[in-house]
Amino acid sequence: MSIQLSTPVNRQAAEALSRSKGEPEWLTALRAEAAELAETLALPKVEKTRIDRWNLSAFGQYKAAQPVAQLTELPEDVQTLAANAEAGLLVQRGSGSVYAKLSDELKAKGVIFTDLETAAREHSNLVQPYLHTVVPNNEDKLTALHGALWNGGVFVYVPKNVEVEIPLQAVLFNDDADAAFAPHILIVADTHSRVTYVDNVVTTGAAASAAAVHHSIVEIVAKAGAQVNFASIHNMSGEVVDLSIRRATLDNDARVEWVIGDLNDGNTLSDTKSLLKGNGSTSDSKVISIGSNAQKMSLTTQAVHWGRSSDSQMITRAVMRDEATAIINGITKIEKGATKANGEQTEKVLMLSPKSRGDANPILLIDEDDVTAGHAASVGQVNPEQVYYLMSRGISKKDAERLIIYGFLAPVVSEVPIDAVREQLQRLLERKLEA
Amino acid sequence: MSTQFVINDLKASVEGKEILKGINLEIKGGEIHAIMGPNGTGKSTLASALMGHPKYEVTGGTALLDGEDILEMGVDERALAGMFLAMQYPSEITGVTNSDFLRSAINARRGEGNEISLIKFIRQMEGKMKDLEMNPEFAHRYLNEGFSGGEKKRNEILQMMLLDPKLVILDEIDSGLDIDALRIVSNGVNAMRSEDRGFLVITHYQRLLNYIKPDFVHVMMQGRIVKSGGPELAERLENEGYDWVKEELGIVDETVGQA
Numbered sequence: 069m070s071i072q073l074s075t076p077v078n079r080q081a082a083e084a085l086s087r088s089k090g091e092p093e094w095l096t097a098l099r100a101e102a103a104e105l106a107e108t109l110a111l112p113k114v115e116k117t118r119i120d121r122w123n124l125s126a127f128g129q130y131k132a133a134q135p136v137a138q139l140t141e142l143p144e145d146v147q148t149l150a151a152n153a154e155a156g157l158l159v160q161r162g163s164g165s166v167y168a169k170l171s172d173e174l175k176a177k178g179v180i181f182t183d184l185e186t187a188a189r190e191h192s193n194l195v196q197p198y199l200h201t202v203v204p205n206n207e208d209k210l211t212a213l214h215g216a217l218w219n220g221g222v223f224v225y226v227p228k229n230v231e232v233e234i235p236l237q238a239v240l241f242n243d244d245a246d247a248a249f250a251p252h253i254l255i256v257a258d259t260h261s262r263v264t265y266v267d268n269v270v271t272t273g274a275a276a277s278a279a280a281v282h283h284s285i286v287e288i289v290a291k292a293g294a295q296v297n298f299a300s301i302h303n304m305s306g307e308v309v310d311l312s313i314r315r316a317t318l319d320n321d322a323r324v325e326w327v328i329g330d331l332n333d334g335n336t337l338s339d340t341k342s343l344l345k346g347n348g349s350t351s352d353s354k355v356i357s358i359g360s361n362a363q364k365m366s367l368t369t370q371a372v373h374w375g376r377s378s379d380s381q382m383i384t385r386a387v388m389r390d391e392a393t394a395i396i397n398g399i400t401k402i403e404k405g406a407t408k409a410n411g412e413q414t415e416k417v418l419m420l421s422p423k424s425r426g427d428a429n430p431i432l433l434i435d436e437d438d439v440t441a442g443h444a445a446s447v448g449q450v451n452p453e454q455v456y457y458l459m460s461r462g463i464s465k466k467d468a469e470r471l472i473i474y475g476f477l478a479p480v481v482s483e484v485p486i487d488a489v490r491e492q493l494q495r496l497l498e499r500k501l502e503a
Numbered sequence: 504m505s506t507q508f509v510i511n512d513l514k515a516s517v518e519g520k521e522i523l524k525g526i527n528l529e530i531k532g533g534e535i536h537a538i539m540g541p542n543g544t545g546k547s548t549l550a551s552a553l554m555g556h557p558k559y560e561v562t563g564g565t566a567l568l569d570g571e572d573i574l575e576m577g578v579d580e581r582a583l584a585g586m587f588l589a590m591q592y593p594s595e596i597t598g599v600t601n602s603d604f605l606r607s608a609i610n611a612r613r614g615e616g617n618e619i620s621l622i623k624f625i626r627q628m629e630g631k632m633k634d635l636e637m638n639p640e641f642a643h644r645y646l647n648e649g650f651s652g653g654e655k656k657r658n659e660i661l662q663m664m665l666l667d668p669k670l671v672i673l674d675e676i677d678s679g680l681d682i683d684a685l686r687i688v689s690n691g692v693n694a695m696r697s698e699d700r701g702f703l704v705i706t707h708y709q710r711l712l713n714y715i716k717p718d719f720v721h722v723m724m725q726g727r728i729v730k731s732g733g734p735e736l737a738e739r740l741e742n743e744g745y746d747w748v749k750e751e752l753g754i755v756d757e758t759v760g761q762a
Contacts, residue, residue, distance in 0.1 A: 451594070452557055453594050454594045454596050456555075456556055456557055456578060456594075457590070457593060457594035457596070458594075458596070458604070458607075458608075459555075459577070459578035459579040459582070460554050460555075460578055460579075460581075460582055460587075460588055460590075461582055461604075461608035461611070461662060461666065462579055462582035462583045462608050462611040462612050462666070463579060463582075463607050463608055463611050464579050464611065465577070465579065467607060467611070468579075471596070471599050471603075471604070471607065472596060472598075472599070474598065474599075475596055475597055475598025475599040475645070476597065476598055477598065478597070478598030478599075479597070479598060
């Protein structure tokens with residue numbers, strides 16, 4: 069076992085930390101068990117990506133975060149991201165939550181929107197039945213480690229039949245290079261409820277130039293007829309390794325929409341999966357990414373169908389510059405009995421430099437006859453015919469390529485649910501593409 | 504001074520094979536020149552070489568637009584100088600709406616700090632689209648994506664109308680058009696006739712020339728202009744085909760660069 073694989077936690081340390089934070093006994097027990105698992109389980113096998121060679125040693129230490137009364141006490145770039153959150157806003161700084169707000173109207177309807185540590189203490193009855201059920205701790209070393217170490221986090225609960233019209237927003241940021249930054253996000257949408265959640269994950273200040281690991285897991289439970297829209301934009305610095313596992317489980321007629329912007333400057337493992345258990349359940353995933361410098365990325369979207377007449381749509385589009393590498397996997401699995409299921413996926417990579425690399429791997433695993441499924445994948449460069457066409461109308465080469473690249477990403481960008489977030493995403497794209 | 508376009512001994516090759524073997528042509532503002540000829544004689548190569556398609560290498564000659572050699576310019580500079588090519592196979596570009604593209608093209612001409620106002624642009628675009636009987640929704644569709652052959656051709660003419668070029672080349676603008684679309688496209692071209700604009704119309708068929716009346720007709724074979732005349736030449740070609748031209752000039756195989 070190399071140094072990178074050493075485990076930064078053991079049972080005693082996990083228990084001690086959990087107790088010091090006043091967590092309920094059931095959670096302390098879960099953490100202790102996870103810490104033990106982390107010592108024995110292996111890292112996940114990631115297709116064509118050697119994450120064991122990434123710097124996974126800098127998990128950092130838990131550091132209690134100081135709550136702020138006003139957003140103005142936060143770094144300016146964080147304030148910008150937190151602006152215009154009318155319905156609800158959560159801010160995590162390093163290892164803990166520092167700010168929480170939820171409109172009275174939503175509180176009155178029984179909506180819960182708080183950090184997960186607080187939720188575990190105050191709403192055990194709503195957290196305990198779901199936590200780690202969508203992504204079990206014992207899956208591999210990373211999930212176990214996360215189970216032992218997660219901090220701050222987000223908990224969303226939307227009661228039966230409640231529709232949250234305005235998106236709930238979170239800003240998860242780290243500005244302390246030594247602080248462990250491992251948010252766990254749990255969203256429970258009860259029967260026939262509806263909610264949109266959007267977060268921004270960033271590093272700033274001292275944390276933007278030091279080796280670190282951001283280690284997050286997202287679990288979504290969408291009960292019968294519920295709809296969850298989840299959008300997440302990751303923009304962390306080149307020194308930070310981003311390990312982000314996202315998974316949703318869907319009951320009958322539930323729907324989950326994912327919009328993911330993987331716009332980090334560092335190595336990224338991003339895995340977004342829908343478990344379509346219910347009949348008539350549907351999911352839609354859209355992922356965009358821009359790779360630059362020597363960045364390595366593994367971007368996976370997955371859909372597993374058990375439900376009859378379930379439907380999954382997955383799109384990933386990545387632009388690779390410099391010497392960046394992206395391995396893009398799309399996995400559609402249709403289990404026996406999932407009759408009339410439909411799964412479609414597209415992975416496209418646009419390479420802007422001869423040293424960049426992109427692999428698109430569409431995988432269909434189908435154990436039922438009565439289904440439809442489709443995939444399309446392409447890896448290519450900016451089409452010189454298209455550049456010529458635009459230039460023949462007087463547009464400069466630079467602008468022509470720009471139009472084509474943004475056009476390539478447009479099918480995902482245009483789907484981002486909040487105007488302000490879409491504009492912010494656009495700015496990030498510009499920053500990464502024109503740096 | 505009205506527009507003047509002079510092609511002098513233009514030679515060009517594709518993948519090392521010489522296709523244009525010395526083209527000479529002079530087009531003045533207000534004139535419409537038609538280039539006719541069978542397949543494979545170099546007509547479209549002429550259009551692409553003049554616009555600067557990366558696949559075509561100019562190996563000799565000049566093409567002076569108002570005294571400036573466009574062959575020395577980049578593709579975008581040629582467009583800014585006043586060249587416009589309505590393409591036979593326009594590219595489809597996902598994610599770029601027709602209106603965003605058109606506005607970028609107009610603004611490239613106007614330069615930084617002098618961008619067209621959005622309202623003025625929309626008014627112009629919608630007006631021209633109406634002239635071309637285009638569905639307004641095409642403004643918001645991705646550039647040429649999913650357009651039928653006829654819709655693509657109308658879109659080319661729309662660009663021509665909005666960009667106000669000095670020298671227009673229409674490359675097989677009539678291919679794939681039904682009679683109604685042909686009439687609409689031709690009306691669009693005819694409306695653009697003016698003293699300071701020259702046209703070079705490339706076509707297989709005389710049919711187009713019933714709608715767009717040329718002042719001069721040239722026949723291309725073996726990468727050269729082998730015969731020139733007035734509109735009556737096009738009519739004779741329509742009635743008698745190309746064999747008499749070949750016979751007269753002693754040409755057996757009229758094509759060029761075919762393996």
